Amino acid sequence: MDNFKRLLRYLRPYRFRVAFAVMLMFVVTLSAIPMPLMQKQVIDVAIPKKDRDMLWLIFWGVIGLYLVRGLVSYTLNYLIGWLGQRVIFDLRFQSYRHLQRLSLAYYDGRQPGKIMARLTNDIDVIQYALTQGFVNFITDVATVFMVIGWLLYLEWRLALLALAILPLYVVNYKLLLSRIREVSVELQERRDKMIATLTEKVSAIAVVKAFVREKHETDYFMETVARNFELGMVQTKLNRFLGATSQFIRMLGTGGLLWYGGSLVMGQNLKPGELLAFYGYLNYLYDPAVRLVDFNVQVQWALAAVDRVFETLDTRPEIIDAPDAVHLPTVRGEVEFRNVTFGYDAEQPVIHDVSFRVNPGEIIAIVGPSGAGKTTIVNLLARFYDANEGQVLVDGHDVRKVRLETMRRHIGMVAQETILFSVSLRENIRYGKKSARDEQIIAAAQSADLHDFIMSLPDQYDTKIGEDGIKLSGGQKQRMAIARALLADPRILILDDATSALDSHTEANVQAALADLMKGRTSFVIAHRLSTIMNADRIIVMNEGRITDFGTHTELVNRPGVYHDLYQEQFKTVGDLSEEERVRLLSAAA
Ligand SMILES: Nc1ncnc2c1ncn2[C@@H]1O[C@H](COP(=O)(O)OP(=O)(O)OP(=O)(O)O)[C@@H](O)[C@H]1O
Numbered sequence: 001m002d003n004f005k006r007l008l009r010y011l012r013p014y015r016f017r018v019a020f021a022v023m024l025m026f027v028v029t030l031s032a033i034p035m036p037l038m039q040k041q042v043i044d045v046a047i048p049k050k051d052r053d054m055l056w057l058i059f060w061g062v063i064g065l066y067l068v069r070g071l072v073s074y075t076l077n078y079l080i081g082w083l084g085q086r087v088i089f090d091l092r093f094q095s096y097r098h099l100q101r102l103s104l105a106y107y108d109g110r111q112p113g114k115i116m117a118r119l120t121n122d123i124d125v126i127q128y129a130l131t132q133g134f135v136n137f138i139t140d141v142a143t144v145f146m147v148i149g150w151l152l153y154l155e156w157r158l159a160l161l162a163l164a165i166l167p168l169y170v171v172n173y174k175l176l177l178s179r180i181r182e183v184s185v186e187l188q189e190r191r192d193k194m195i196a197t198l199t200e201k202v203s204a205i206a207v208v209k210a211f212v213r214e215k216h217e218t219d220y221f222m223e224t225v226a227r228n229f230e231l232g233m234v235q236t237k238l239n240r241f242l243g244a245t246s247q248f249i250r251m252l253g254t255g256g257l258l259w260y261g262g263s264l265v266m267g268q269n270l271k272p273g274e275l276l277a278f279y280g281y282l283n284y285l286y287d288p289a290v291r292l293v294d295f296n297v298q299v300q301w302a303l304a305a306v307d308r309v310f311e312t313l314d315t316r317p318e319i320i321d322a323p324d325a326v327h328l329p330t331v332r333g334e335v336e337f338r339n340v341t342f343g344y345d346a347e348q349p350v351i352h353d354v355s356f357r358v359n360p361g362e363i364i365a366i367v368g369p370s371g372a373g374k375t376t377i378v379n380l381l382a383r384f385y386d387a388n389e390g391q392v393l394v395d396g397h398d399v400r401k402v403r404l405e406t407m408r409r410h411i412g413m414v415a416q417e418t419i420l421f422s423v424s425l426r427e428n429i430r431y432g433k434k435s436a437r438d439e440q441i442i443a444a445a446q447s448a449d450l451h452d453f454i455m456s457l458p459d460q461y462d463t464k465i466g467e468d469g470i471k472l473s474g475g476q477k478q479r480m481a482i483a484r485a486l487l488a489d490p491r492i493l494i495l496d497d498a499t500s501a502l503d504s505h506t507e508a509n510v511q512a513a514l515a516d517l518m519k520g521r522t523s524f525v526i527a528h529r530l531s532t533i534m535n536a537d538r539i540i541v542m543n544e545g546r547i548t549d550f551g552t553h554t555e556l557v558n559r560p561g562v563y564h565d566l567y568q569e570q571f572k573t574v575g576d577l578s579e580e581e582r583v584r585l586l587s588a589a590a
């Protein structure tokens with residue numbers, strides 16, 4: 001319920017509209033009163049007196065009443081629709097903005113589909129409760145109270161009879177409530193799971209097909225939706241049962257009224273028209289009463305959704321600016337790790353007591369077996385995660401004490417997995433720097449050995465990627481990512497296996513261009529190929545989360561250790577290298 005109050009707070013900026021809407025609701029409610037009275041007038045006054053003028057008056061009265069009512073409820077629904085959409089807009093916008101702020105650790109622990117479900121499904125459920133549900137709730141509560149008062153005034157004995165059955169509604173509802181809630185919550189969870197499965201499996205369709213798992217995946221999905229079907233049916237049954245029993249209770253009331261009211265008319269204690277009017281008001285009593293019960297069911301749904309949406313909004317980003325964070329307009333590019341220990345799960349460190357210092361402009365290669373912690377090192381430098389112990393320093397500033405945004409602007413990264421967006425090639429490269437001019441984009445593409453390829457496409461730089469555009473090869477994607485990072489013109493460049501998908505010829509081209517660009521920038525190059533590694537000034541050798549060696553190629557190759565072995569291994573395959581590389585390699589070895 002606290003969360004529901006919090007949701008209502010989203011209406012606060014629009015309180016005048018809300019107030020106006022509530023006023024209109026009362027007009028709609030009040031407009032319920034005249035109709036049965038007019039019926040009564042026809043039966044009790046106009047017909048006995050044969051008063052045709054009065055019939056005409058009532059005719060125009062009914063038309064007028066419905067015109068006004070129609071107009072008011074149109075305005076009301078428009079207003080409420082607007083309010084609902086607006087709150088949803090705010091909520092979605094806020095959630096998305098918050099998701100952008102949350103740290104990688106948040107995403108590590110969640111399926112993307114489940115995160116999406118918050119912003120789509122859940123918010124839709126809330127919208128329904130907030131708009132239609134909310135209007136119904138207010139008008140119904142108002143109507144019920146107004147009609148009760150009015151009935152008591154008209155004929156209190158009949159009114160008490162009509163009211164006597166209302167508690168039955170409540171009891172009936174309470175009996176079913178907990179089951180209804182349980183089912184709603186489970187159903188929503190199932191839906192989330194379904195979306196999560198869909199997003200994951202649809203984007204991995206190639207893997208599914210490669211391993212001929214289509215049938216298995218279909219069966220698995222079938223299981224999920226079969227359970228949804230079951231639950232959906234349980235929910236339908238519960239709702240219908242609630243509906244049917246409510247109808248039955250209502251009929252008890254109606255039957256009782258006809259019987260007792262009829263006998264009052266026979267005893268001349270009530271006029272026929274009054275009985276008719278009474279009967280008319282009964283709809284205004286029971287319909288809202290049933291709807292209120294139903295509204296409660298919707299609220300159960302909405303509350304579960306509200307809880308989940310706020311859960312996301314309440315997750316605090318782990319990586320945030322310290323209050324005293326400094327702004328670093330420029331950096332030289334000195335990087336130091338001081339006794340850094342880190343684990344994605346703090347209990348299980350994957351980086352142990354790592355220390356090293358890199359001078360501005362140095363090119364550093366990081367080598368080591370898979371899982372050694374190379375990517376983790378650069379993740380810490382980019383401050384995707386914070387160290388558990390020790391410090392990461394740039395130009396002597398602890399990265400935790402530097403404003404995140406300015407810090408990251410100095411770092412350009414080509415990540416191990418290349419991600420491009422479904423926009424044009426130009427826009428994909430421009431992602432590195434929004435203000436880049438076309439010449440700069442072309443220059444970046446040239447450095448990444450992409451320009452000729454792009455120019456050979458019919459739409460050149462305007463060629464779209466994805467859905468209705470081209471699909472790029474792994475190596476082309478990597479070069480796109482390199483161009484993007486280069487465009488950002490960072491002081492610190494991180495290339496995480498950035499050339500792994502390139503053939504040796506293309507790699508040599510890219511390397512040559514990169515070598516130029518790396519000049520004057522501190523660069524971290526994670527690579528497995530010796531030819532790439534040898535371009536570095538110094539090499540960090542990692543194993544099992546520790547730095548086992550650090551030095552120049554010549555130093556390392558002459559010491560026994562991981563690097564020496566790696567060198568020996570690749571040296572054997574030197575026959576596969578290009579002429580140029582072979583010369584370089586042999587001269588370095590000499
Ligand atoms: N997001 C993550 N959450 C939890 N553990 C992770 C995460 N990323 C990596 N790890 C773990 O951290 C360890 C180091 O991983 P890291 O990615 O740094 O290795 P790497 O040296 O880059 O390997 P590779 O050469 O295969 O890319 C591994 O044991 C891995 O299981």
Ligand SMILES: [Mg+2]
Pocket residue numbers: 374375376416496
């Ligand atoms: Mg890695």
